Amino acid sequence: MDIKQIQDLIRFVSKSGVNEVSIEQKDFKITIKTNQVSAAVNAVPAAQVVATAAPAAAAPVPAIETAVDTSKYVIIKSPMIGTFYRSASPDKPLFANVGDEIEPGTVLCIIEAMKLFNEIESEISGRIVKILVDNASPVEYDQPLFLVEPM
Numbered sequence: 001m002d003i004k005q006i007q008d009l010i011r012f013v014s015k016s017g018v019n020e021v022s023i024e025q026k027d028f029k030i031t032i033k034t035n036q037v038s039a040a041v042n043a044v045p046a047a048q049v050v051a052t053a054a055p056a057a058a059a060p061v062p063a064i065e066t067a068v069d070t071s072k073y074v075i076i077k078s079p080m081i082g083t084f085y086r087s088a089s090p091d092k093p094l095f096a097n098v099g100d101e102i103e104p105g106t107v108l109c110i111i112e113a114m115k116l117f118n119e120i121e122s123e124i125s126g127r128i129v130k131i132l133v134d135n136a137s138p139v140e141y142d143q144p145l146f147l148v149e150p151m
Contacts, residue, residue: 006030009021009023009030009032010032011140013032019033020032020033072149073129073147073148073149073150074124074126074147074148074149074150075144075146075147075148076108076120076122076123076124076144076145076146076147076148077142077143077144077145078111078120078139078140078141078142078143078144078145079111079118079120079141080111080113080118080141081113081138081139081140081141082111082112082113082114082118082138082139083111083112083113083136083137083138083139084109084110084111084133084134084135084136084137084138084139084145085109085110085111085112085117085135085136086109086131086135087110087135088110088117095107095108095109095110096108096109096128096131096146097128097131098128098129098130098131099127099128100127100128101125101126101127101151102122102124102125102126102127102128102148103122103125104121104122104123104124104125105121105122106121106122107119107120107121108120108121108122108128108145108146109145111139120145122148124148124150125150125151126148126149126150126151127148127149127151128146128147128148129147129148129149130146130147131145131146132144132145132146132147133145
């Protein structure tokens with residue numbers, strides 16, 4: 001299962017209203033749990049799922065947690081479908097980085113939609129805590145882009 005399939009699955013699960021989905025293949029296992037604020041993804045290779053010699057006493061499965069407690073942060077979401085860019089071009093500086101203080105009107109990124117480049121500006125004052133999308137990645141309408149600690 002590649003990252004695109006995982007992203008599609010996460011979007012499907014979040015829109016379907018299901019609370020939890022587990023998929024297991026011969027060398028891969030993924031569990032997606034959703035709630036109102038975020039989606040948690042636990043993914044481990046099947047080789048790590050193998051327990052000890054006693055089948056009744058299974059070892060805890062190591063997991064990769066991608067969920068973040070967002071209760072104290074403001075989520076800046078994509079206002080459109082398109083491609084997310086962190087700078088105007090590859091040779092230009094990034095618009096925003098983790099730790100940057102922003103205010104209303106600060107350009108955070110560009111979203112390209114149908115060959116038009118739309119600057120996305122902050123509507124709040126705060127400090128960027130996390131950038132939730134990789135550069136040059138496709139984004140959906142209302143997809144979280146940034147976590148901001150309000151000031």
